[in-house]
Amino acid sequence: MANKLSKVVASVGKLPKSWQTTALSLxxxxxxxxxxxxxxxVEKLTPNECIIVLRNKKKVQNHIGSVHAAAMGxxxxxATGFMTGMTVPDDRIVVIRSMKLEYLKRASGDMKAVASFSDEQVQYIKDTPKxxxxxxxxxxxxxxxxTVKATMIWAWTPKKK
Structure with missing residues (x-):
């Protein structure tokens, strides 16, 4: 049971390997x-894992030259939303319910986020209407x-007809 987003990601996967990351990011x-x-x-996006990198450029920096806390959020x-969005069926709306971020250390350079679901979590999302x-x-x-310990709570509910 593929949704629209997973179909788009699958079509990007048919491109030459050297183009996939750029195309998926766009x-x-x-x-x-x-x-x-x-x-x-976006370096990787599957129903089970998402890896996203944010380069430490001026437009996302704070006053001390590292990636801004809001940019890390x-x-x-x-990372969590793209992965969840690939999993939730098209007849439902997905929204973020909660964000918890704990800033552990000052960041240095580019940042990478890795989110993952087990196969059981993917099945739970697909099987649970709300x-x-x-x-x-x-x-x-x-x-x-x-540098950051983060937990997001994503929710979904059936679309109104």
Whole structure:
């Protein structure tokens, strides 16, 4: 049971390997404009895993030259939301219910977010007409240090007819 987003991602997967990351990032940046404006780069997107990178550029920096806390929130929301969006059937609306971010250390360089679902979590989302799910995401900096511990709660409900 594929939804519209998973079909778009599958079509990007048919492109030459060297174009896929750029094409996927452009597509997702059009769907979620703020992610596109910030310059998020979608390196992997499946129902079970999403990896997104945000380069430490001037437009996303704070006053001390590292990636702004709000940009890290965008990174966490995007990684978990894109993955959840691939899983929720088209007859439902998906929204974020809660964001919890704990900033552990000052970040250095580019940031990477990795979110993942087990096969059981994917099946739960597909089988549950109205519900929510807690999605942890690991955010690391260029040194591989976990700088932010984040958990998002995504909810979905049937679309009104």
């Amino acid at each position: 597509v997702m940046g059009k769907v979620i404009r703020f992610a596109g404006t910030a310059g998020t780069r 965008l990174l966490a929301e995007s 519900g929510d799910i807690e999605v942890p995401v690991v955010i690391t900096d260029a040194n591989g240090t976990e």
